[in-house]
Amino acid sequence: MKRVSILAAVACLGACATTDESRTVWIGTDHPFASETVYFIVTDRFVDGDPANNYPEQGGDWPSFDRPIASEDGHAANIGYLGGDFKGVADHADYIADMGFSAVWLTPIVDNPDAAFSGGVAVGEGFPADHGKTGYHGYWGVNFFALDEHLVSPDLDYVGLDERLEAQGLKLVLDVVCNHGSPSFDLRPEQTGPNSKFGKLYDGAGMLVADHMNTPPEGLHFHNPLHRMFHRERDIGQLSNLNDLSPAVLDYCVDANLQWLAQGADAIRIDTIKHMPDAFWANFSQRIRAQHPGLFMFAEHWSYEATDVARHTFPENGEISVLDFPMQGAMSEVFGSKQLGFERLAEALHLDDGVYYNPYELMSFYDNHDMSRLDADVDGFVDANNWLFTARGIPVVYYGSETAFRAGRGEHAGNRDYYGVERVTAGVGHVLYQQIKRLNRLRRSMPSLQRGVQRNLLMNGDRAAFLRLWQTQDETEVALVLLNKGDAVDVMTVDPALGQRRWRAAIDDPRVAVDGSGRLTVHVPAHGIVVLISDDPLTTGQR
Secondary structure (H helix, E strand, C coil), X not given: CEEEEECCCCCCCCCEEECCCCCEEECCCCCHHHHCCEEEECHHHCCCCCHHHCCCCCCCCCCCECCEEECCCCCEEECXXXXXXXXXXXXXXXXXXXXXXXXXXXXXXXXXXXXXXXCCCCCXXXXXXXXXXXXXXXXXXXXXXEECCCCCECCECHHHHHHHHHHCCXXXXXXXXXXXXXXXXXXXXXXXXXXXXXXEEECCCCCEEEECCECCHHHCCCCCHHHCCECCCCCCCCEEEECCCCHHHHHHHHXXXXXXXHCCCCEEEXXXXXXXXXXXXXXXXXXXXXXXXXXXXXXXXXXXXXXXXXXXXXXXXXXXXEECHHHHXXXXXXHCCCCCCCHHHHHHHCCCCCCCCCHHHCEECCCCCCCCCCCCCHHHHHHHHHHHCCCCCEEEEECCHHHCCCCCCCHHHHHCCCCCHHHHHHHCCCHHHHHHHHHHHHHHXXXXXXXXXXXXXXEECCEEEEEEEEECCCCEEEEEEXXXXXXXXXXXXXXXXXXXXXXEECCCCCEEEECCCCCEEEEECCCEEEXXXXXXXXXXXXX
């Protein structure tokens, strides 16, 4: 059993503003989306709800369904379609909602090529390794206005999916790609015929509007109208590099995504945002929000430098939140196999240094489909979740993490393995599923955890203690969060400045004692969390 003393440290941030002599407003963010928690699914790898849309006959010499490969360590992976679809998500929306999530982010829904890619290099031969892969993930769009046939069923399109999710209290996050389309050159001759979709773009009427013609980017000609939507420079492997300088590209992306928003999407996630200039995204967001005011958008800029990813969050660049890769890097080191101390997380918070336009609107996560899953045992996942759902930011959990599915495995070694109805059925009883359910319930009930200002009291070794301060002109909620990722019970003592407040337990029934001086003593279980709530108003004297 360890003991640590915590000194009260409450100071005003840029996120709080004094309203009068005695009362201070404390709000990290007032954006409605801050109340959400997000469950992220690679749709094809979740549940096969309708085997009739698997199309195992597609692709000819390069079939698109069930393409097994072996990783370097011998783990069987797959780079083909495996059957997951809208029906699989809709039929198990209750599983997601029961876990407490309020939003579902699905990989892109748009039409992708019908065959495996015959060009490029194979897994293990270089990067990016796209040879033999398919567009099961949705990021190789060929018609941004059309649904991929592997996802829909006769009785369930995108509108129907949104309705099924909404019935479970779940919002739908649309995954948007604008900087690239499908693999577009280096194709073998058998994939260059008129029936091949590779390298093409179609509009909402199904008309061909762009075609790479299996030509390397440097061989494209601006005088050819079918080449004008592409850059003449290479970007990611053999993927087409959409021309951000072309008004037609901006129109295409805006019009396509307005279509899906009209059918029910509640927020937008933007893929590979760094591959197009800020001006493009400023225009994109302005035009989208002209029809959907206040729409929440967040983006992927894979960098562990906060100054790199933060620029997208500022109004002049579109006011687009980002997936918090700098925090993800820290979380993987603190809760994964390295087991660094909580001080590593403190470095990534950027609460009041102005790096981010608003750090409380960042999307927090510890792994996803493009990286190795969190390399941790169950205790490590427990510790990670305790932090994820109580610290600043909006939590995102990757499918399967509720059962530590394929922990530590990379993209071609289990990261995107098929989950299936059997795992969904069994998952409800898993300790991590039940923990996430409890944490989701806690966060949903506490505005301080959704949108309160964070002030750290202690971030060191296996122990963390911080406040989440939320106060309007009429209401106050102060949360004291104590975390212990060690293997033994930890006794934390809080000085009288905090101990004299009236506290009540928000989760479980922790051992709490207050001595004559007002000093608060709390026993925090091994790999445990204690959250205490106080409704006593914060005054300027407590700044």
